[in-house]
Amino acid sequence: MIQKKPVMSKTKSSESVKVVVRCRPLNRKEESNGPAGGIVQMDLRLGQVILRNPRASASEPQKTFTFDAVYDANSKQRDLYDESVRPLIDSVLAGFNGTIFAYGQTGTGKTYTMQGAWLDPEKRGVIPNAFDHIFTHISRSQSDKQYLVRASYLEIYLEEVRDLLDPNHGNARALELRENPESGVYVRDLTSCVCKSIKEIEEVMNVGNQARAVGATDMNEHSSRSHALFLITVECSQPGPDGRKHIRVGRLNLVDLAGSERQAKTGVQGERLKEAAKINLSLSALGNVISALADGRSSHVPYRDSKLTRLLQDSLGGNAKTVMVATLGPAPQHYDETLTTLRYANRAKNIQNQPRVNEDPKDALLREFQLEIARLRAQLNHRKWRSKQKKEQVDGGWEGDGDEETEGEEGEEEVEKEAEEYVKLQEQQLEREKQDIREDQFMLADEKQRLLGEKERMMGDLRKEQEATEQLTAKYKAMESKLLVGGKNITDHTNEQQKMLEMKRHEIAEQTRREREIQQQMLVQDDETVELRETFTSLQQEVEAKTKKLKKLYAKLQCIKAEIQDVNDEHVRSRQELEQTQNELTRELKFKYLIIENFIPPEEKNKIMNRLTFDPEEDQWKFQPLVPAESKSSQMKKRPSSAVGYKRPISQYARVAIAMGAHSRYRAENIMFLELDMTPPNTATLDCSTKSERNQIPSLDNSPTKDSGVCKSRSWCQTPKSITSSSSNVSLAACHTATPMTAQ
Numbered sequence: 001m002i003q004k005k006p007v008m009s010k011t012k013s014s015e016s017v018k019v020v021v022r023c024r025p026l027n028r029k030e031e032s033n034g035p036a037g038g039i040v041q042m043d044l045r046l047g048q049v050i051l052r053n054p055r056a057s058a059s060e061p062q063k064t065f066t067f068d069a070v071y072d073a074n075s076k077q078r079d080l081y082d083e084s085v086r087p088l089i090d091s092v093l094a095g096f097n098g099t100i101f102a103y104g105q106t107g108t109g110k111t112y113t114m115q116g117a118w119l120d121p122e123k124r125g126v127i128p129n130a131f132d133h134i135f136t137h138i139s140r141s142q143s144d145k146q147y148l149v150r151a152s153y154l155e156i157y158l159e160e161v162r163d164l165l166d167p168n169h170g171n172a173r174a175l176e177l178r179e180n181p182e183s184g185v186y187v188r189d190l191t192s193c194v195c196k197s198i199k200e201i202e203e204v205m206n207v208g209n210q211a212r213a214v215g216a217t218d219m220n221e222h223s224s225r226s227h228a229l230f231l232i233t234v235e236c237s238q239p240g241p242d243g244r245k246h247i248r249v250g251r252l253n254l255v256d257l258a259g260s261e262r263q264a265k266t267g268v269q270g271e272r273l274k275e276a277a278k279i280n281l282s283l284s285a286l287g288n289v290i291s292a293l294a295d296g297r298s299s300h301v302p303y304r305d306s307k308l309t310r311l312l313q314d315s316l317g318g319n320a321k322t323v324m325v326a327t328l329g330p331a332p333q334h335y336d337e338t339l340t341t342l343r344y345a346n347r348a349k350n351i352q353n354q355p356r357v358n359e360d361p362k363d364a365l366l367r368e369f370q371l372e373i374a375r376l377r378a379q380l381n382h383r384k385w386r387s388k389q390k391k392e393q394v395d396g397g398w399e400g401d402g403d404e405e406t407e408g409e410e411g412e413e414e415v416e417k418e419a420e421e422y423v424k425l426q427e428q429q430l431e432r433e434k435q436d437i438r439e440d441q442f443m444l445a446d447e448k449q450r451l452l453g454e455k456e457r458m459m460g461d462l463r464k465e466q467e468a469t470e471q472l473t474a475k476y477k478a479m480e481s482k483l484l485v486g487g488k489n490i491t492d493h494t495n496e497q498q499k500m501l502e503m504k505r506h507e508i509a510e511q512t513r514r515e516r517e518i519q520q521q522m523l524v525q526d527d528e529t530v531e532l533r534e535t536f537t538s539l540q541q542e543v544e545a546k547t548k549k550l551k552k553l554y555a556k557l558q559c560i561k562a563e564i565q566d567v568n569d570e571h572v573r574s575r576q577e578l579e580q581t582q583n584e585l586t587r588e589l590k591f592k593y594l595i596i597e598n599f600i601p602p603e604e605k606n607k608i609m610n611r612l613t614f615d616p617e618e619d620q621w622k623f624q625p626l627v628p629a630e631s632k633s634s635q636m637k638k639r640p641s642s643a644v645g646y647k648r649p650i651s652q653y654a655r656v657a658i659a660m661g662a663h664s665r666y667r668a669e670n671i672m673f674l675e676l677d678m679t680p681p682n683t684a685t686l687d688c689s690t691k692s693e694r695n696q697i698p699s700l701d702n703s704p705t706k707d708s709g710v711c712k713s714r715s716w717c718q719t720p721k722s723i724t725s726s727s728s729n730v731s732l733a734a735c736h737t738a739t740p741m742t743a744q
């Protein structure tokens with residue numbers, strides 16, 4: 001099937017990342033050990049957060065930040081969802097990519113916001129609400145729409161991507177990140193489960209949650225030690241005006257980040273400290289990406305600095321719609337972290353994305369499913385038709401020219417019924433025939449046996465055929481049930497009242513959002529127009545007004561000065577932390593060096609070092625293979641095809657030698673006799689002064705007693721056997737005389 005290239009949406013406008021802030025209530029521990037009251041105030045109407053510095057004097061101005069929406073300690077999970085998340089999920093259902101991530105210090109409510117308490121309907125977080133939303137939407141959509149929903153769950157733990165749905169999660173290898181121009185960055189070999197209902201997708205989530213790495217720190221008993229990404233892909237197929245089915249694919253990333261935390265505050269050590277260093281590393285990489293994008297001037301965005309930022313590449317500055325939920329704690333002792341979170345969140349507002357609809361992408365699984373279902377259905381129909389035709393033949397109603405096409409108008413159910421009837425009839429008939437054979441008294445016993453056997457075999461064939469059809473039907477039904485069809489009741493609460501209620505809530509949320517936007521715009525305009533409205537009647541009045549303005553500007557200046565001081569302090573603090581991490585790493589490096597220098601032989605070390613290369617794609621050192629892959633085959637010389645059947649390639653000379661018999665002169669191997677020579681050593685010296693005598697040398701061989709020096713072993717030349725030279729062996733004879741001379 002020809003598939004179109006994904007086309008950009010017609011409205012390729014950019015849209016900024018939506019940033020909302022949520023502050024959790026003071027917890028019991030904070031209430032008991034701190035001064036009463038929090039440091040965070042929120043203006044819900046204006047979407048502002050006002051932060052008080054507990055260490056500063058009362059005269060120092062408070063810091064104010066404005067966001068798309070703010071949620072205070074009394075906010076309900078549902079409020080946040082309806083107002084800030086629902087529009088995003090609607091976009092995903094329309095084929096956009098969407099991301100929601102919770103960012104903030106450990107213990108401020110990221111996991112609470114994303115997941116919440118599953119059992120309490122009031123406290124269900126963004127993820128379970130999104131499940132409800134998606135499946136309710138499908139059940140209410142038109143019946144010509146087909147959906148396929150898939151879910152994956154992964155975590156990034158110690159900078160490794162792990163599949164939380166893999167049953168061998170603990171021992172499994174870390175997964176690799178890949179990039180392709182069409183679907184962007186993706187995880188290779190990630191498990192993906194097709195989900196047909198809310199219950200099924202919740203089950204997937206539960207399985208993954210059980211595998212997730214959590215550990216207690218001083219700040220949160222069930223602190224998430226990894227970044228968790230729950231991915232939902234919703235594919236929707238709908239017939240277009242051109243009559244063909246078009247597929248839209250929306251991908252939703254639900255991200256629960258591990259907390260940003262100061263190592264000193266969480267009181268962690270050892271393995272936990274290592275985790276914290278990695279968590280902080282990827283979070284600082286995230287911070288750098290946000291800064292680079294918000295800045296707008298830097299040409300390089302460091303996505304590749306961490307796995308997290310690579311996975312969120314599309315969500316930050318890419319083609320996705322993104323909502324960031326920054327979570328805060330109200331406790332005065334966490335003022336610095338709260339301020340940092342607010343600063344990041346404030347910066348993230350400036351990130352511009354270019355959301356677009358994914359239309360007819362090549363990798364749509366729904367298309368594959370549809371094709372497979374169509375193939376199975378054709379196979380099944382063919383089988384049933386065959387049975388039906390046979391039945392008609394049996395009934396005598398067979399007209400001989402009816403083909404599948406013309407009879408295709410008949411109802412499928414009727415065909416199925418007829419096919420079943422045919423099988424039943426056949427069975428009955430076979431049974432009857434068997435009975436007749438048994439009762440036939442004129443038939444020989446042998447003949448009877450043979451006929452009965454034949455009928456039995458026919459019966460077996462019939463059953464096999466029926467079983468195959470049943471299996472095919474089961475496969476077809478299983479495949480088809482994975483596709484969700486719009487308009488079918490897959491959720492319980494689809495009654496009208498509920499629908500109305502939801503719509504009203506949606507409207508109210510929309511209205512609140514618009515109201516807030518207008519308020520914010522008014523505030524900005526107020527500041528700008530105040531000068532224009534001022535007209536002075538007297539000098540005194542002018543002085544007063546200008547003094548007031550001066551005061552205001554001075555306050556602003558102080559604010560900015562304080563801000564600069566804060567940023568400097570923050571900078572110093574983060575530098576100190578980096579230095580601490582660096583010291584830690586240097587110490588570890590020294591330890592490893594010590595072991596290498598003292599316990600690994602230098603030549604082994606050099607060998608290893610020469611083989612190592614750095615793979616920037618995977619951010620890891622790798623061993624080069626000992627033998628380069630391409631030269632592996634060329635290392636072994638091929639045997640000449642002429643030498644088949646021989647031990648090894650053999651020369652003409654050796655072949656003649658074989659023909660000559662066992663004379664050792666012609667041996668190709670084992671030419672030395674290594675048995676001990678028991679003859680006593682001979683001390684006679686050999687006079688080789690004359691040329692004529694030298695020519696005689698071969699004759700010495702005839703008597704070992706006249707041999708020169710000590711005879712250590714006997715070679716072939718010491719036990720000559722006379723060979724009868726043939727006329728065809730002239731060269732061999734020449735060789736024979738020459739060789740002993742060279743041997744001397």
Ligand code: ADP
Nearest residue numbers: 024025105106107108109110111112113220259
């Ligand atoms: P994080 O994931 O940011 O480390 P958690 O979501 O685990 O933090 O929250 C820590 C604790 O605070 C949990 O016990 C949670 O129930 C509670 N909590 C967080 N946010 C809220 C909130 N908005 N309302 C009530 N309790 C909250």
Ligand code: MG
Nearest residue numbers: 110111223224
């Ligand atoms: Mg958490």
